[in-house]
Amino acid sequence: MEKSILKPTQMIEYLAVIWNTKSNLKYLPILKISKMEKIIKNILKNNWWTWQTAKVVLGHTNFAAFVVPLGRLNSRSIQIEANLLPENNKNKRYPLPHVVACIHYRNPTTFITTDASDLGWGATINDKKLNGFWSPSLLSWHSNRKELWTLKEILRRLAPHYKGRTLLAQTDNKSVAAYITKEGGTKSQILLKLTRDILELAHKHQIHLIARYLPGRYNLTADSLSRFCPTPEWTLSKPMMHVIFKKWGNPSIDLFASARSAIVNQYVSEDA
Secondary structure, three states: OOOOOOOOOOEEEEOOEEEEOOOOEEEOOHHHHHHHHHHHHHHHHHOEEOHHHHHHHHHHHHHHOOOOOOHHHHOHHHHHHHHOOOOOOOOOOEEOOOOOOOOOOOOOOEEEEEEEOOOEEEEEEOOEEEEEEOOOOOOOOOHHHHHHHHHHHHHHHHHHHHOOOEEEEEEOOHHHHHHHHOOOOOOOHHHHHHHHHHHHHHHHOOOEEEEEEOOHHHOHHHHHHHHOOOOOOOOOOHHHHHHHHHHHOOOOOEOOOOOOOOOOOOEOOOOO
């Protein structure tokens, strides 16, 4: 192949890459793609590979990564598996590693509720409560994007502590529940990207993530946290309180109460 072309052109194939200066794009030629496809299909058909064929595949993927966005990132799993093959017998055949999944996952032991308001985000993880204000760059986001980001943020902070568990994420946003359950959607690239980040984070820590829709009237704690309001509390109604006191007598202390919910003067609480 000639190393130079004297005639001006806006598209040229050089070093096995097509350079299109008019559209500002670089990409692989069809023949290069077809060759890679043939090699990979042949390996999949045989259902085995060798140290030698693994290096051939990696050579092609490493080259393709030059023009494919996130090419190196998406080839890391192949590199990891290829590095496990012993080099002392380069032509020995090894079965291809298979992706496996559990038949039955464990019941949820960790329960998450999330909510996103115009002011900030809030979440509960079992007995933990988290919230935060939106940064200026996130403030104008659509509510669906904020809700998904909140779940991603919770997993980013806590996933290492819940490795190997089943997590039930409850949200009052039907779109969020659907995107997690269906592993993405086709209506929004932004939501798909966030969903991918969430599921890959869960997969990294061997977390089985379940998403369920929770009507807003039952999502009061996360809602209050996102609005930086006092969280809702349960307390006895006065008629019921009088019935109980009449039968059992007046208690001397109210456990698990607060200044708003205590029914006697002496109580124990986080805000006491």
